[in-house]
Amino acid sequence: MYFYSKLKDMRKLKGFTIRELADRSGVSAAYISQLENGNRGIPSPDVLMKLSEGLNSSYSELMEIAGYLESTQGAHTGEVLPSAPVNLRRFIRENELMFDGMVLTDEDKEWVERMLSVLFWKDRQRRNQESDAPAE
Incomplete structure (x- = not known):
């Protein structure tokens, strides 16, 4: 249930309604609602890309939350691992x-x-x- 509540939190933090996120991402409002209520499985990476664009948030963060990528935090210490700056x-x-x-x-x-x-x-x-x- 972590993914579903996190998605809802991210949407609300941005101040978007489900309809606004649907319009911005191209993912249907019904599907987003089902995701947030835990009535659908984890979406595909393609859908996560659309949602990240609609939320104007990090694709890799959504991929981590969905369980497709390992966390960027240290496994034992909880510290955030440094990343090289992107040119x-x-x-x-x-x-x-x-x-x-x-x-x-x-x-x-x-x-x-x-x-x-x-x-x-x-x-x-x-x-x-x-x-x-x-x-x-």
């Missing part, structure tokens, strides 16, 4: 990406990369100005 620029360029149900073209991904570059450039400029300011 976001490379990730955007080398993966097929989807946003709100639309697969991004190479041109779309280039625009996303440019927007991120601008955002982080502005932040770096602000930080540099703050660090260069004389101490009071």
